[in-house]
Amino acid sequence: MQLQDFPFDLDSIEVQFSTSSLWQTNDGAKQGSALKGKTYRLRPVNADGREGIFLMVLPDTKEILEWELIGISSCIMENEPYPSGEEETYLHVDFHVARKSSFYFWKALLPLYLLTGLAFSAFFFETDNLSDRNQTVATYFLAAFAMLYVVGEALPKTDFLTKIDKVIVLTTCTLATIGVASCFLYLLHLSGEEGKEQAKWWNVAIGFFLSILFTISNCWIFLPSCFRQMTTIAALKSSYAQVGDASTTKSDADTELPATLKEGFAYMPIDEVPSY
Numbered sequence: 001m002q003l004q005d006f007p008f009d010l011d012s013i014e015v016q017f018s019t020s021s022l023w024q025t026n027d028g029a030k031q032g033s034a035l036k037g038k039t040y041r042l043r044p045v046n047a048d049g050r051e052g053i054f055l056m057v058l059p060d061t062k063e064i065l066e067w068e069l070i071g072i073s074s075c076i077m078e079n080e081p082y083p084s085g086e087e088e089t090y091l092h093v094d095f096h097v098a099r100k101s102s103f104y105f106w107k108a109l110l111p112l113y114l115l116t117g118l119a120f121s122a123f124f125f126e127t128d129n130l131s132d133r134n135q136t137v138a139t140y141f142l143a144a145f146a147m148l149y150v151v152g153e154a155l156p157k158t159d160f161l162t163k164i165d166k167v168i169v170l171t172t173c174t175l176a177t178i179g180v181a182s183c184f185l186y187l188l189h190l191s192g193e194e195g196k197e198q199a200k201w202w203n204v205a206i207g208f209f210l211s212i213l214f215t216i217s218n219c220w221i222f223l224p225s226c227f228r229q230m231t232t233i234a235a236l237k238s239s240y241a242q243v244g245d246a247s248t249t250k251s252d253a254d255t256e257l258p259a260t261l262k263e264g265f266a267y268m269p270i271d272e273v274p275s276y
Contacts, residue, residue, distance in 0.1 A: 107151050
């Protein structure tokens, strides 16, 4: 799975069916390859419906927990004959899906954002009140880790940082920075009368700067992935994605295929796939 953009990732569930020119008796006692190769060719049934319908789905299968099923693509590929004479044909069926990110927003991101916002209340304490400042930051820091421990089972285990992992790292670093800033302001406050005035100014400046930086960083992490998911879903649901060879259904030959859609695959949006 392509989890770099998690939880705004898209993927295709790839199913492969195969048939070959091998044969065997019903009891399996004898088997071998057809001497003249296969005597058939796999092809979709007649598109006008006189021979049947090539692909159908049950209505209930259009709903997948955590995922939105956008469409289905298919392709029949014939391999070159093997030296033994065996010939194989593959039927590829890809289910194009997009992850529903609302669960991760409500269960992981929103609590993190609320805890971080409450931690910024430390800047409303007097600059010489280090104990209350550190107690406030430590409380929300521990609360954030406890919350992450609870939702950690719902996050994918990868050897790289996903988008949501980067936000978690950003949040913990922000909380730690608030604690370090409190120590800096406390030392500046103790340096004298001039230091008290400077501490008050820096208290407002640091609080404002960190809040703006935290907001911009979250937008920088999430917005590109969110935009890619939205544009790809729109492309797959548009008139661009019609039944037929993917290389010939494009309105512009130079148009890039949507993510997860392979060249040469016949594609149908899920709303156009016949149901039982």
